[in-house]
Each structure stands twice: as structure tokens, then as C-alpha cells.
Amino acid sequence: MTEAMVGDVRVPASPREVSETLGIRDGAAFRLTPGKITHPLAQGRYQSPLRYPGAKSALAPALGRVISAATASSEVPRVDLLVEPFAGGASASLRLVGDGTVERILLADADPLVASFWQAAAADTDRLIERMQHERSTYVQRGGAVAVERWDYWRDWRPAAGVSEATARLETAVKCLFLNRTTFSGILHGRAGPIGGRAQTSPYGIGCRWNQQGLEERLRFIGHLYYTGRLVDVWLCDWQRTLEDVPERFPQLIPSRVVAYLDPPYLEKSEKLYRTSFDPHGGYAAASDEAAAQTSERVGDLHLKLAEYLRERAQFRWVLSYDADHTLIQDPRLYARREMNPSSQDRELLGVHRWRISRRLLSTRYSASGKSGKRAASELLLTTLPPSTVPLDEEFRSTHEWERAAQATTR
Template sequence: MSKSGTDMRHHKKPIISPLRYPGGKASLYTRLRAIVRANDLTSGTYIEPYAGGAGAALGLLVTGQVRRIVINDLDPAIYAFWKAVVSEPLAISRRIEKVELSVKEWARQKDVYLNAPRDDYLNLGFATFFLNRTNRSGVLNGGPIGGMDQTGKYKIDARFNRDALAERLRLIALHAKRISVTNLDGMTVIKRYSKRDNTFIYADPPYFEKAGSLYLNSFDQSHHSSLAACLNSVSDAKWLLTYDNVSRVADLYADRRREIFSLNYSAHRVTKANEVMVFSDSLTVV
């Protein structure tokens, strides 16, 4: 296994996603762009089966590195947000402009998040967005920045820059016709697109360690094993996988190329962690 000393902090990246995501991979934009170009996929479709914040996907699309992207997330709340952003961007933007940034409103949006019908994309999607921008570290099951009594150093509006967020939505809306949003199991998406030409799958599933507190849909051991069986069975497709750097990854992907990289990680506090990339056999790696 090769080891890269590259620190992903120093790569310039477009910040397009309106969501804050612990361990988000927008910082891999430069590397992913190079891989897309090296594999002659600039006219192709880029797929994220476990999209979350979809930072890398949106960066590649908006800067013209790929023609289309697929944002998939099994979590109904995250799916509702992306569905609303793509289909009703003006409605979301108006709410960003007018919503009150208070603990009272936070409690109302929390209730919507917990109780709204799963197909009420606009209300559920906006509630998801509101909590993501006003909760500590963006974790949806967390509490508001500054605490319920707002005595913390930072207040509930600290990560809710209305103008900047509206601009990100405007950029996404310009490219909405080239964005597909789905609410499927990630392996279903991998199987579907691995059979198609001119596609690149970037899988960033919930990780082995601390997944329950950081991700809305955490995996157990059987999920990790099933995903490995799925990806290993389509090693002739073009895909890249990222994981936390644990020994189990080397066991599950013993026949695939792997590379360690470092990444800034933000959830409650900022740290730098080693993670691992796994490459399909047919992918040209740069």
C-alpha cells in the first residue's frame, strides 16, 4: 500500500454545499478532479451513493469537471433537503432570508424534523437544513450552538450567513437539471451505475469508528462486509472508496490498491486524522 504525505487542508476547493458535515469530503476536490481528468470522465456522470453534504460532487459539477452528478442518501431527511434544493430552490432561499434565528424557532424546526411526513420535501428539507446550520458541528441530533440558554461563546446564528447560503443555493439551481437526487440504499446505486459507461462512483460510507455519533445512517459489521462484497464484485468499474484507516479495511479490500491520506476532521473539535482510499482495478490513479 502506498502512503501519501499530502495534507488535504492545503488544496483549494470550491465551497458549494449548504450543509455542514463532519468528515465531509469537499476537501478532496482537487484529487477527485485529477482522477476524473486522468480517466477521461469529464463528459460523464459522477455518483455519490452516500452523499451527505455532497461537497465534492457539487464542486466538480459547478466547476465543469463532470457533466452530471447523482446525489443519493438513504436518510429521508437528507434526501428531502436535496430534493427540495433541486426542485424548489427559490422557496428554500426565501426561508433562509426570513427565518428567525432563535432557540424558539430551533425547537419548532426540531419538531418538524422529527414529525413531518417523509414526502413533505420542502418542510422536512428546510428543517434538516436549519438544524444542520444551527446545531453544534452540524450534527442533526445535537443541540443548538451556544446552548439552549445561549450563554456559549458562539450563538445560534454563528454558522447561518444568509447571503452566503443563498448564493450557494443560487449556484446549485443553475445546474439543477444536471443533478439527480435519489433515496436508495447505497449498494443499489453502486450496482445500478457500475454497469454504465462513462461513470465514476465515489463511495464515502459511514465509517467503522464513531459512526453512530457522526452519521445519520451508521453501519454495522454486516453492512461493511456487504459493501465490500458489492464493490469487489465490480472492480472493473471506475470507483473510489474512502474509509477511516482501520485494519478491517485492509482485510475487506485486500486485493485492491489502497492509499493513506490525511484529512481535517471537525466534530466538536478540529483534528487531523489518517484515512484510507481504496481504488477499483480499472481506475487510473494520479
């Protein structure tokens, strides 16, 4: 696992405590029996401490249905690990491990702010809560110019040279949490301003999304999942490194006891919502104005790269969700094919399968960066879980009519 730079300080891609306690490097975590989840928030409505643009927590029950149905087959006897390479707010993973649909979860994100937050929430829960309490009582609760000045401070903050890795990670986590709870729509991006505006004349001030008691409970839930072995690890790396590393770390779970859930950034305008976005040169890039302008022209290229990997090289089962866009099932470089198509070499050396790719449409409501709150949308769900087990009913609709409508518009 690689390291990343936050300011002038290196932040490890995985917290040292996780590696030592759970033996993540050799897969020893799965030779241990995870503890029972006893935290009351396991069945709670809100579990993630982060507000995330485009958060699709409403999809979690549907995802749970898909995975539970698959485990009724002989091909997928159980799901020991759910991997979320675009962790973000991680609402789906938290829901599914909390209700027992999956045994354990592994989170990964390419954004150092987001990954550091989840690492600190997991392995340094008490200190993160203490820092959160301090920020609220000293700055956020006072509101007005004091709170906005603190918002500016965290926007510009970078770890000082020479600080320890643990301190850099903790303070980076505080920055993520502070900006997420005080910025419009929770967007970690330079063009989004503080809630209530800089003048703080709105009836909804900068601290209106800072529910101290609720946030503390959610953070303790994350810590509980980590110490019971249900949250196996948090990785700071992009989706491809995550998907490639899982078979190396957990070979005993390949191919059908681990499932990846991928909810990538929007096909369009992702650079306006996320602090990091798909980058034309590989991985992710910081979404500064200049970088966003360069990235937006070729964001689609990286969606093509993801599609190519999932179609041809993925070594374990996956579920993918996107805003329903006809391009996804029309473009042969995306998901027009209805089955994986690995090379003979990858089939022989990596054991990549020719799994069928099932398609379903779902209706959902989720948050975005507009002023109208949550909006209704159709979601396209693609998966390599056994086709005969994927639900087909009023909730999980066939894509046939939708596909025919797309073909009619292109004639």
C-alpha cells in the same frame, strides 16, 4: 424508485420535476446536451449549503486528479456521470462538476432529511430560499429563547397528515437546513444540542453559522446545476439500491463512463454522528439512543456488506475513501484482495469485471464532532479506475510501508 415515510406523509424517492424534465427513467437525460455552467460559485471555495460531520471537502481536488488521470486512458475515455451514494454535504460532487472534471452528477442519500433537502434545493430553489429567509428573520436573528424554542420545534416536527408531497418535501428540507446550520457540528442527531447551548451564554450563538447571503448563493448554485442538466437527479435510497439502479437507468454509460464515489460513515461510532447509520437488518436506521445502542455492535457487518458488493457485484468503476485503518486491508472480508472477484454468473449476466483495486494513502484535514476543530488524518483511497493511471507521488503515497507496519503489529 421507492418512497419513504416522513412522519405520516410519503415522500417520493425522486422529485417529479426531475423525472419529467430530464427523462431520468429511461436515461434520456444523456441524449440532451447539458447547459453551460455560468454561476460564479462553480469556482468558489464553499459550494455546499450543508455543514456535515466528517466532511472531507479537502479530498475533492485529489479525487479530481484521480478521475482526470483515468480519462487519459483508452479504458475510461471520459466520465459522463459521477454518482455519490452517501451524498451528505455533497462537497466532492459539487466541486468536480463545477470545475468540469465530470459532466454531470447524481446524488443519493438514505436519510429523508438530507435527500429532501437536495431535492428541494434542486427543483424548488426559490421557495426554499424564501422559507430560509423567514426562519432567519423571525427566529434565528432574534436569538436567545426564541431561537432555541424554534430549534426544539424543528427537532420534533413531522409533516401533518394530508399535506401534499411537495409541501412535505419542502418543509423537510427546511428542517434539515435549520438544524444543520444551528446544531453543534451540523449533526442531525437527537443528542447534539443547539450551538451556544440552551442558555445561549456562549459568545457563539445559535445563528453564528447562518450566513444568509452565502447560503442563498449556494442554494442558487444547486438550482443552476439542476436546470442546466448538470445535477441529473437526487434519489432517496441507500447505497446498494443506488448502485443497482444506475446500470438500469443509464445502461449506455456502463461500465466506464460512470464512476461512483463512496465516502461511507466511519468504521467506528458513525451512529453518534449521523441521523441515519448502517443498520444490522439492512439499509439504515434512525440513530435514536436505543437504535444506536443496537446498531453500534454490528455497524461493521454493514461495512462488510458494502465491501462484498464492491468487490463482487459492482458493474461500474468506483472510488472509495475511508479513514486509514489497517483492518480495511487486512480483513479478507473487506479489501485485502487487490482485485474484484465476481462470480462467473455475474460476469456473464451483469458484465461485472475483474478490475484491479489500487490503494493510495493521502493526508488531509477534516471536521468531526470533537472540540478541537479540524484534525489531520490519513485517508485510504481505493479505486477500480485503471491502475496505471492512479497517481503515485508525494500526495498519493504507496501503502506498502503502511501495510508492513500493520503486519508487524499483528505478529
